[in-house]
Amino acid sequence: MAESTSYADSIILPTDEIFRNLKNAKWFAMDIGGALAKLAYYSTMPRKRSLITESSEGSGEEIYSVDQKEEMCDHLHFIKFETRYIETCLLFIRENLVGSRESMQGKIIKVTGGGAYRYKDILSNTLGVQVDKEDEMECLIKGCNFLLKNITDEAFLYQKKANVEYKFQTIEAEMIFPYLLVNIGSGVSIFKVQSESVYERIAGTSIGGGTFWGLGSILTKARGFDELLALAERGDHRNIDMLVKDIYGGAYSLLGLPADLIASSFGKAVSSAQDNYSAPSLNFHDADIAKSLLITISNDIGQIATLNAQLHSMKRIYFGGYFIRGHQTTMHTITYAVNYWSKGTIQPLFLRHEGYLGAIGAFLKGAEEEDFDKYSWDEKGSWGENYACSSGLQSPKVMEHPWMKPHSPTFDILELDRFAKPLVSCPVLLDPASYFPDTEDLTQDKVAREYWLQCFEQANGKLVERAIRSQASTPDATQRAARFMEKYLRRLKELHEYPCAYGTLTVRSLLDTREQCMQEFHFADPYLQQKQQDNEKALKLLDMRLEELNAMTWSERHLALVKGLLAGNVFDWGAKYVAALMEAGEGFGFKKALEEIEGRPWLFDDFDQWLDRMRGEAHHCAVIFVDNSGIDVILGVFPFARELLNRGTRVILCANSRPALNDVTYNELTILTKRVAAMSRDIERALQQDQLLVMESGQASPCLDLRYIDFDLSEMMRRHGTDLIVLEGMGRAIHTNLHAVFSCESLKIAMLKNEWLANRLGGKMFSVVFRYEKKRKVVSNSHSSHSH
Structure with a gap:
């Protein structure tokens, strides 16, 4: 039986690796903060799918044939970039991808965050859209709930012992609530979430990310938030913080205080002739100052969150916001504080996509008001992360564009694919909550990880040959196959460096990532x-x-x-x-x-x-x-x-x-x-x-x-x-x-x-x-x- 090789002439590679499918966007949402802006949009894209069909007559090899069926694929896209580039970014979207300001007329964009007010006119004038401002608290909580229900390995505990460990959580949908959500932006807000519709802000503090950035700018030569974090990573807080052993000569056993516990943040910066200790120098290194400042604020946030969790009988706290950004020292310090003050009874959890909570929530608000039938979106469907098109934890995409020179901002991308029908847990699993599908954990097992990563790298050549052969009559098949190989090898390289970038690293996830990369370049069924x-x-x-x-x-x-x-x-x-x-x-x-x-x-x-x-x-x-x-x-x-x-x-x-x-x-x-x-x-x-x-x-x-x-x-x-x-x-x-x-x-x-x-x-x-x-x-x- 001969394979049908007629592929649609309309196969087009993504216009841009960042703004994928934007021309097909149905509606938009944004979360605009002081430092970062997050754009969300929903798109539908036609995709060719090869289907086996029966012939009405015939026998043997002619009893069925291959047809090409066009089906619509639904995607959610989230792009995070620096707010200072919002105007040039919007211009680029309008001029290069949307087509014209007129093509956006009549469309509504939901916007949350402080920038909903500051940038309302820019959005309207540049894109020609109507701007609806949405409540930030509601958007954050909606976004958090959505991620916990839809994204595998979204939440994790962070542990730093001999080696860094990410302890990913599998939480059944009916067990998500209740929890505390601690959103750390310029300041800190603490939300008590009891259900999808029952939540309230119960506390907060003015000491947050803005405090770190502001004091860091005054006390060091760092010129930006990322530079300040990088500085802190190189520092040693013990050179500037006063520890228990600096006061007592060792641990204070009677009170259960270990020797290395911080007794006074920035305590060694005090210089006085009457003191019982002597500060080594008032000329502290910038890196040590940044490290001490980061730990000071993280400790404070961790303690305040723990006290509120105890007050409201909560066992889980999710931390999110611009301040964290997957930074290991921040997560370690918050984790230490929560464990210390709760004596290990409360779980401090972080989210792989915590930066998108507000944008997701704003998008969902817009989706609730749209006509689902009009856009073929059924809210009962299931969503899954597209590993081929998403940035992983600690592996943001850095790309240069002419409209942003001389700077090269960091882009962080999340893409979700929709499944038409709900996907649910197998009913004969003994205990779905404790089920873990994979036999080998490649993150813990370095020998297995290196073997399988190498194995997948070596197998790429044969797969590319097969992909090209399956579309031999399509002119750009070789080019697309080369782009697939380049992208998948780049992804494997990322996983060598950051095995936990996309959650649990397993043979299954490597296979799934490869299949999604193949689909991105329109090789849906090479075999x-x-x-x-x-x-x-x-x-x-x-x-x-x-x-x-x-x-x-x-x-x-x-x-x-x-x-x-x-x-x-x-x-x-x-x-x-x-x-x-x-x-x-x-x-x-x-x-x-x-x-x-x-x-x-x-x-x-x-x-x-x-x-x-x-x-x-x-x-x-x-x-x-x-x-x-x-x-x-x-x-x-x-x-x-x-x-x-x-x-x-x-x-x-x-x-x-x-x-x-x-x-x-x-x-x-x-x-x-x-x-x-x-x-x-x-x-x-x-x-x-x-x-x-x-x-x-x-x-x-x-x-x-x-x-x-x-x-x-x-x-x-x-x-x-x-x-x-x-x-x-x-x-x-x-x-x-x-x-x-x-x-x-x-x-x-x-x-x-x-x-x-x-x-x-x-x-x-x-x-x-x-x-x-x-x-x-x-x-x-x-x-x-x-x-x-």
Whole structure:
């Protein structure tokens, strides 16, 4: 079957890496502070998607074809830049991206922050928009709630011991409230948040970011906030702060005061002949002054926040605002203060995107007043961070533009993608709040991190070749592929330096980032043609495979079914070793893969327990998360599913909603199931009677994060009383979910196709993982965390 290579002539690369899709913006919002301005806008962009469609007539390779379907993709964009550039920035937007002032006529922009008043006329006159001013407190809280509910690993604890650690929090939506929000701008405001609509400002202090900047400007030669922070990073506060040991010669044990505790901020700056100590010099270094000033203010804010939390019985405090900006000394000092004054009973939490709270809130205010149908926005949909287009923690984008010279301001970008349907937690997870999908934490494990980053760097060349080949007739395919490689390699370099930049660093997140980078440059499904070819080859072998299984004894058949799953799972174009075997064309097929399966006992071997279970009552409903196209799904999964169906079990086959490597997609699996049904009466009967269902998982990754599955799938699992879940493949059962615990029975099945990982698990290439786990009792719900 030939792949359709007709791509739309309208494929256009982003006009600018910063202001993406601004020409398609539907509405705007801004949060304008004294130092930083944050622009938010919502856009819809057409994107070509390759779909497999059935032909009304035909047979063999002509029974289905590839069509290009245009679908609208919704995006939220947030851009942070220095307020002093707001006029030139707005001019650039108008002249280069929006088109004209007239094109903005009639549009409304929601604005919050002090700049809502100061820059109202500039916004109206430059862009030709109507400006609506929004309450800052309401916007901050709306923005905070939105981030906590929609962004994975948004909140984290900061710990600095031998190494810096970010302890990211997974908080269930129903457990977000109550909390304190401490917003540190020029001054400090403290909000008590009890629900989406119940909140109040309970306290504040005039000693905040403006104090640090103002006093720092007077006491040092620093010329800006960032320069002052950089100065503080090099300083040693002990040269200027008076410590407990400076007074008592050591710790004051009676009061529990450690020797290095600050007894008096700037205390050593006092010089008097009557003092019991002598200051080394009145000529203190600027760096030491800046460090002492930063700690002084951070300590004060931490103590005031803690006292308010204790007064209102709050266990969580979120800190945000311009003052923090991911600065490690600031976070460490605030954390120390909260831990000290609360004796560890209150959690001091920070947000990866704390600078966008007001802009997000202002945007949401505007969205509430707009006609959702008009812009095809359903507020019940789900949002996810686009790792390809967002700046990470500690890795802002620095870019030069002609309209901003001679300066090169720092841009910080956040982009969110919308999913049409809600994504929800898998209903058979034992305790969703404590579920962590990933087997390896690459932030804590330096050896694993270096291996996998290098592995992904080396795999880029092959992926680029595949991407170009998949769009060979498109003139700019080579150029786009080169830009993809450049961007993804740059992202991997960032992750070498800042492993926690985008939250938890795992094999899953590296794969997801790569897929999103591919989509950005319009390579939505590079393996499409390969998948079709693999499916046709496997379909030709299915009759023979089913006949072989029918001729076996009961015990022989069940072992053969499991081996078929394992052998099928070998055929993964994402596995470097296997891809090389398949590309060599040396007859590496299903039978050869069966021969590669090691003799029992396997590396993880629960087959005997599974066989005993299959002698018992049939399962009520089994959900199988399938992996690869071709031999994997056709010769491995379908025969296994047929056995369950013949026992009377309802089977739900789940495939990715969107492409990833050579994984079978929901669209493709729907067509394949009909073709398999034409070859197997058992499959045909089950399909006709709705005993066999095909559903989408809601995901677009070789891995599987069961915190975010398709809403309809979750409802179907509940409705039919799922009592068996099958996770097949390295991505779904090894890289993720190897340690997942379920409230029903589970099978985790994979062949290890990476030698390094196999050795780590105590095996070798093609070692077998076959884990059968009985259902567990449900435990109490509580929020969980994972540290980095």
